Amino acid sequence: MNIQNVASEQTAIGIAHSKLILIGEHAVVHGQPAIAIPFPLVGVESVVEYVPGSVKLDSSFYHGPIDSVPENLNGIANCIKETLDYLGLPSRDLLIRINSSIPHGKGLGSSASVAVSIVRSLFSYAEEEYTNDTLLKLADVAETYAHGSPSGIDTLTITSETPVWYEKEKPIDFIELSEDFHFVVADSGRIGDTRLAVESVANLLRTAPRRFQRKLDRIGELTHQAKHALEKAGKHFLGQMLNEAQKELEALGVSDAGLNKLIYFARQEGALGAKLTGGGNGGCIIALARNEVHSRQLAEKLRKVGAHAVWPFVLKKDH
Ligand code: MEV
Structure with a gap:
């Protein structure tokens, strides 16, 4: 999917791909x-058109005016209102149709992709340019509702074309790969609630701060090592870092039986490393394969063992 907006007289389109967290969630x-890495195999298209009346959403998850959305869509509704306000457009006479191929609640950044595609489509409708900062700020209105206290990594990666090194409130950095890395993403079939998972980790930190802070610090160290693996040390080392990070995520209580089953199976079948990706407690795993052929074989085996969907993909050196 190309990240570009196409405006016609009274219809405009905004597109956004999805994202994966490699390590550090x-x-x-x-x-x-x-x-985090952009994941272009699935995405969202948002189409805005002039339809007299109130501002309405038409999607698989809701159909109706944005003023009467269910609570879980307040973020999207506010994101639309703030974007219209920013653009100086009245909050009426619009139908926003959302078509998504991103499974929701699977750690693939579905909520952030919906928000980014909507903001892009509204800018396109208004025939206005946006800066990346404006796009992030407006899309993050929706994320704040979806995640509670989001780090901002999802929206940022969705608007990026390259793997990103992300630290809250620090300038973003991009990672140059020393080789191609072949992965498989597999969907456990269960929906995860990122907001709940983020809250549960915050609760652990409140109850036993030193113990759980050590685990988060350890994930931080492993993330630094993973960067070194991507840039220099290579896939075997990266695989070890992914496995180590999974240990810490399990200790934080965000990996459930369905994810663990796929993760251990992938390792048994020769994956160099495997872990959950995203919020956890449902959602997807990411496994590092040995090469392209192995990534396809592994994907097929994961499907046979119960993964609801599988995506073998490559992170290319020159990307
Ligand atoms: C969700 O994709 C990643 C989390 O780290 C939440 C966040 O960063 O906002 C679990």
Whole structure:
């Protein structure tokens, strides 16, 4: 999917791809770094058109005026209102149709992609240019509702074309790969609630701060090592870092039986490393394969063992 907006007279389109967190999820909420990668195999398209009446949403998750959305869509509704306000457009006479191929609640940044595609489509409708900062700020209105206290990594990666090194409130950095890395993403089938998972980690930190802070710090160290692996040390070392990070995520209580089953199976089948990706407690795993052929074989095996969907993909050196 190309990230470009196409405006016609009274219809405009905004597109956004999805994202994956390679390593550092949860710790990133508490100030540690994380590495995230754009995931273009799935995405969202938002189409805005002039339809007299109130501003309405038409999607698989809701159909109706944005003023009467259910609570879980307040973020999207506010994101739309703030964007219209920013653009000086009245809050009426619009239908926003959302088509998404991103499974929701699977750690693939579905909520952030919806928000980014909507903001892009509204700018396109108004025939206005946006800066990346404005796009992030407006899309993050929706994320604040979806995640409670989001790190901002999802929206940022969705608007990026390259792997990102992300630390809250620090300038973003990009990672140059020393080789191609072949992965498989597999969907456990269960929906995870990122907001709940983020809250549960915050609760652990409140009850036993030293013990759980050590785990987040350890994920931070592993993330630094993973960067070194991507830039220099290579896939075997990266695999070890992913496995180590999974240990810490399990200790933080965000990996459930369905994820663990796929993760251990992937390792048994030769994955160099495997862990959950995103918020956890449902959602997807990411496994590092040995090469392209292995990534396809592994994907097929993961599907046979119960993964609801599988995506073998490559992170290319020159990307
Ligand atoms: C969700 O994709 C990643 C988390 O770290 C939450 C966040 O960073 O906002 C779990």
